Amino acid sequence: MSEILIRGAKVLGGEPQDVLIDGETITRVGTGLPADGAEVVEAGGKVLLPGLVDLHTHLREPGREDSETVLTGTRAAASGGYTSVFAMANTFPVADTAGVVEQVWRLGQESGYCDVQPIGAVTVGLEGAKLAELGAMHESAAGVTVFSDDGKCVHDAVIMRRALEYVKAFGGVVAQHAQEPRLTEGAQMNEGVVSAELGLGGWPAVAEESIIARDVLLAEHVGSRVHICHLSTAGSVEIVRWAKSRGIDVTAEVTPHHLLLTDELVRSYDPVYKVNPPLRTERDVTALREALADGTIDIVATDHAPHPHEDKDCEWAAAAMGMVGLETALSVVQDTMVETGLLDWAGVADRMSFTPARIGRAAGHGRPVSAGEPANLTLVDTAYRGPVDPAGFASRSRNTPYEGRELPGRVTHTWLRGKATLVDGKLT
Structure with missing residues (x-):
């Protein structure tokens, strides 16, 4: 896998930072990190959480x-x-x-x-x-x-x-x-x-x-x-x-x-x-x-x-x-x-x-968003608000109590050990 640079994410809701992933691992967290050929994900102030x-x-x-x-x-x-x-x-x-x-x-x-x-x-x-x-x-x-x-x-x-x-x-x-x-x-x-x-x-x-x-x-x-x-x-x-x-x-x-x-x-x-x-x-x-x-x-x-x-x-x-x-x-x-x-x-x-x-005791999960940790991460657009539409669910079932209810927040990206499983709200 190539390197991935998540640029400008609010790690745990804090100040915007860049997070660099190489393979399955987070290698650097900081500001102004160079891309150097990495795939860049522009977070734009979205909140980055551990998976x-x-x-x-x-x-x-x-x-x-x-x-x-x-x-x-x-x-x-x-x-x-x-x-x-x-x-x-x-x-x-x-x-x-x-x-x-x-x-x-x-x-x-x-x-x-x-x-x-x-x-x-x-x-x-x-x-x-x-x-x-x-x-x-x-x-x-x-x-x-x-x-x-x-x-x-x-x-x-x-x-x-x-x-x-x-x-x-x-x-x-x-x-x-x-x-x-x-x-x-x-x-x-x-x-x-x-x-x-x-x-x-x-x-x-x-x-x-x-x-x-x-x-x-x-x-x-x-x-x-x-x-x-x-x-x-x-x-x-x-x-x-x-x-x-x-x-x-x-x-x-x-x-x-x-x-x-x-x-x-x-x-x-x-x-x-x-x-x-x-x-x-x-x-x-x-x-x-x-x-x-x-x-x-x-x-x-x-x-x-x-x-x-x-x-x-x-x-x-x-x-x-x-x-x-x-x-x-x-x-x-x-x-x-x-x-x-x-x-x-x-x-x-x-x-x-x-x-x-x-x-x-989920090994490799629930770890800090810091260098050396597994790249199990989720990026959330917290500014989003919209109605719940079960027709778009990935689950085989649709028995949600929230159909039509407006809720905030939308997960845009998920990474499992550095591999994107969700990109721009769509499953890979």
Whole structure:
């Protein structure tokens, strides 16, 4: 590969600088760097960030290629500025063996658009009854370090304790989908005023909060790491804040949609707003934003959940839960966190690159934009504002809650180890 000079980029939102890439590596960062035959990308004051890292993506392959494949999902990731994604285990077959996680890992290598790190299931078949092959998945070529039954909660306290003890041996982490199943039977949306008015089964906040409280205490007891997936309530924020004050090794994520949308949207009965955990109240949204800003919530993760048209274009009760998010995540974060003054761009880099890479141990990702580091980068036109058009998505699915909504920011370029995967907003 020839040299690439990114000229006049605001690195992490700071003063404009030039960044020189040679092969897979950043070689120089400064002002007035000579081109010397390099390919020049005129940044024109756009913001340059380290490549984004998503700790919570559903790529659906194997088994549900009608909604997404590793190839289409990683193309969507590159379009959204991501250079590394962690693929959840709820595939068909479930990623609960070394063979399945290696298959997903190799498909990611073949795609070339971003690195794919499989997440292994905690229990066999996501059934919550018997631990999966955690050690074998870790020792496989995929080198799995994150384990989750996401989509289902590891509700048995004994199984959860055993998982936390097992992964401690190799520094792994259990990522919990916090949902007490007996409190959410038949749940269709957030339990509250709106659910009562609409006559829809309620998903109470305590179903999430009770599991988080149990699991942080279990993590403290065994001295292991626990990560809370898609935290969604003000009460959950307070529990995580308390746990961190005790020195418990807990991290937590929030999704873009929980930073922006509320359960008031469910009044439309449009299944595009049906998601698990459900959209919550304005009070919860405010608490989540503040917690992301002060570091109680560590990262933003998309929970990118693609579904084919027929699984969403139906009556509310029959519709699948989930939203696509890879291609809009950064815009939503700019809208809810940067333009509100809660985070600067260095803070965005921390929550969407540095920290998720650290939690998931994504080698070569979440690194500073400085000489000697891998050239995993994304360039963002932060001045752009326009409506979301899912017809232009790279994802195979279109179940976005933002169709037609004006959002700020547009990723124009993404580089994976110095190779452009997105140029001027178009996939290479």
